[in-house]
Amino acid sequence: MYHEKLPETKLNSTFPTLKVLGWLAVTLTLVAVVYLMGPQAEVDESVTAPKLPDNLNSYLWVTESQYDLRPDTEKKIVWSNPRSPQTTPYSVVYLHGFSASRQEIDPFCEQLAFELRANLFLTRLAGHGRDGEAMAEPEVKDWLRDALEAYAIGERLGRKVIVVGSDTGATLALWLALREEVENLKALVLFSPHFSPRNKLSGLAAGPWGDQITRLIVGTHHEFIPETPEHARGWTTRYRSEAIPTMMGLVKLVERLKLQKLTTPTFIAYSTNDKVVDISRIEQRFAELGTLFKVLVPYDEPGDPSYHVLAGRILSPRNTEPLLAEVSQFLSKLPE
Template identity: 35%
Template sequence: MTNAPTAGARPLFRKTWFRVLAALAAVVVLAVVVFLAGPRNAFGPNTPSARAQAPQEIAQLDDWVRKSEAAFPDIKPNNDKRIVWAGASGQRTPWAVVYIHGYSASRLETAPMTDLVAKALGANTFYTRLTGHGRPGPAMGEATVQDWLADAQEALRIGQTLGDKVLVISCSTGSTLATWLGTNGHNAQVAGHVFVSPNFGPKDPRAEIINGPWGQQIAFALQGETRGGPAESEAEDGAWTNIYPTRALFPMMALVKGVRESELAAFRSPLLVLYSEKDQTVEPAQTKAAFARMGSATKQMQAVDYSESKGQHVLVGDIKAPKATAPMADTIIRWAQALPTP
């Protein structure tokens, strides 16, 4: 028969367990402190990367764009930056359209929607190519937030040279960059912004882990060094980078968080947002929250219910949703034509 502890042993027993629990609590607290103090995904300086500026002489632009893209001989067909002239090359137009594509995409993602808009407005068009995009997958991992800021700023400056009024059309993370333009002193240069499925937060909440402590390390542990898979069609393979380094997610998520948490009231350009309530890539609730905070006196948000796009993110274009192309282009054209004269 086991003897019960004596009265004198009970206080010692309790003290021992108290010390054990206290030690365990200290370990837990230390672990939490170490975790929270861990490295975080960072936006970095709110300054675009330094690069050669596009010429302000319109006659020099075509040659400059071609030469700057020639530095990357591995660009996929039709993924390059380019100018589409409304008429004769080098002639300024009343309107200019700038297109900023989404993450891992290219200007082909929504084509030919922007062409239809530009034709109706009689506008010259500039299609940018975000750094690391439109090339073999590893190039995606070379880009920084600051590179993409420089891409957006460059695109707007070229647009200003091409036409008297600039309409910026953007898709997904391209709209995140367009938002940055508006919150960083580039309102007066833009007659209107059109956001298609803007990215103010991914649909999958686990993506936000990347911006938390040890987020990059956790992403590598869960995802490995690369992410993605084969394209569903030859057309998709030509328009998107489907397999790329996991680290390429880091600047995208830093950009989304940085812009989302910025002073969105400083965005004052006229704004049209086209989105789907069924978007499976970005979170519509984040889109609505960001839209509500924007300071534009003229702003409109339309839920798109006519797109046949699988996943309801890329809502328009020959590749994903050809039937939606004409209706969306018409919506944008009518909106732009009704904008007040600056």
């Protein structure tokens, strides 16, 4: 009886290939499971603003004197009338960006407050204004608490609050605007809001093993070269890499916000050449804003070599006045 022979060579060569593919699939599955089960910072949003005493200047002096701050980085109130401090119709609150300080866009906020005859509060986010080691100390919840404190002080300074934010400070401002306890917010003025980094590798910092991956890519510290001595004094130019996952944790938190619910009038300025953040996400998220009063203003050449800091004597001095004019015009058209 004739029996057809199987093609042994082809069959035998197929089995090792299938075996390798099987092991590869198992290995990749295990790697994925280990990655997804890795340590990941959880963001605690159950924060509240601290109770403020009557004397705000004394409160700020006591709380800020605990830290080894660089000059001119501490939290500060600028009264519209220093000789007779009192509540003004509006107050301006400034939330600075990651690794920066209240010097970031100075004197923009001072000039805006002067035009509005408003009191001004310039905050300091936890870990900032100190040495680079301190940047590893705060968690996202500490920055959320700083934002709530800044707004609470703003409410004490003015009957309506205008929040100005740059970079991650702008990200914080959007989170703040959607909080139930925030009832007297007149407008948001946001510069280069950080919705997503331009370097997509930074996104890994917000995921599982974020600290470990960041340390592997960046090292123990991240450092950038300042443009001027003033830039070096106003920013933390070398800091622990653990600060990056914290910053990205805030970005990830705001990424989940339903901006369609935001009804606060919002002015956003950004550079179309920004080297730090993803401008396509700025444009996309701007379109999602639920408010009827919103403006998106592009600047091609703000002055900052990174096209990110849009105003201020340190990095973009020639853009301060034009930006102030745009913001003033926007605010003047808002309903009372």
